[in-house]
Amino acid sequence: MKQNQLKQWAHFFLTYKFALDEVETKLNILNEEFQFIHDYNPIEHVKTRIKTPESVMEKLRRKNLEISLENAKSHIRDIAGVRVICSFSNDIYQILDMICKQSDVKVIEVKDYVKDPKPNGYKSVHLIVEIPVFLTNRMENVLVEIQIRTSAMDFWASLEHKIYYKFHEGIPPEIRQQLKESADMISTLDQRMLALNEKVIKHFALTIE
Template identity: 65%
Template sequence: MLELAGQAARTNNTKLINDWKNGLLVYKFALDEVNTKLEILNEEFQYIHNYNPIEHMKSRLKSPESIIAKLRRKDLEVTLDNAREHIHDIAGIRIICSFTTDIYKIMDLLSRQSDVQVLKVKDYIRSPKPNGYRSAHLLILIPVFLSDRVEQVPVEIQIRTVAMDFWASLEHKIYYKFDSEVPESITDQLKDSAELIDLLDKRMLAINEEVQDYKKDDPSILPIIIS
């Protein structure tokens, strides 16, 4: 009897996960839509300005297991409706740029598109988090055209420089290793490193702007192309 009960539980759990995967398919389509928009913008800059503001992009879709766990942490009933209403980072895209000016350029170009609705902007570059974290976050709504309806789907977009991304990746690994209980000496070093990375970003931007000034005076100087 116990074995039959265990099999039934596993079968129900598998069915639940499959139902969630089907219900969340629209978020995958939303990622496809936003990725296409960003790729078009980047290609346009390459052809017209001989310059790529986007170094690379990474998309991710939260797994049903991760969404269910987050709902439980929020003390919410585990339903698809609650997931759609209360969890806004099911679909996410991370954009890595060369310079901070590229970040704001992408934010502006994307938010001005007629079918993109910006719900929220968090600028952790101008106002970093206390631990030193820097990045720009956008929460947008994007229409997904299905066979029988149009759905407005939220997508979270994080935009940061290569240096910011390096810091964020290292910080994430450290917090995971220490189970979020990071020694103060290490958090202090991380914050100091964030300041150094901010200085590096500003210096690299200044160098790039100086190169552009030289290019105006001497057209034979090739632009810095980031691909």
């Protein structure tokens, strides 16, 4: 790449970094206010990441698309990613609702893998949102992928991801089955912890009365 092209690509990725900053700030504000009002914070922690230029280019090649900034912006929707980890499964939908109600956040797509898990047992809610980023001479609408899941779901997904790449996508059937069974156990654990939390809340509500 020529020097001016490298600078263009660097600036392109910088706009995604700014979009991540915007989303992270929004989530922190929502979490802090929720804590103040309800004495409870639904967000355990937030992770952010930006794909490397090499990863974006490889994805364009797999899609049989020319490597260009225009194609990257139009066809790669997960360059910027935010993962929101919460304690309980009902927190997922509270967080989703709060994000969707932000007037300057345009929700492009929602995929609910919690209500409709993937065949391997994967659970998470995925959103593609459009975030306005105000630069020195213009405003850019930047896409950001947000994943919302519980700590238990995140634990399973992280290990499944590592196993998946160790086998280069060809996971033996018996290991695939064990992963699915583990995902079912994780789902049961989430349900039990939610039920336990609801009992605790009810107990303290009765105590106050």
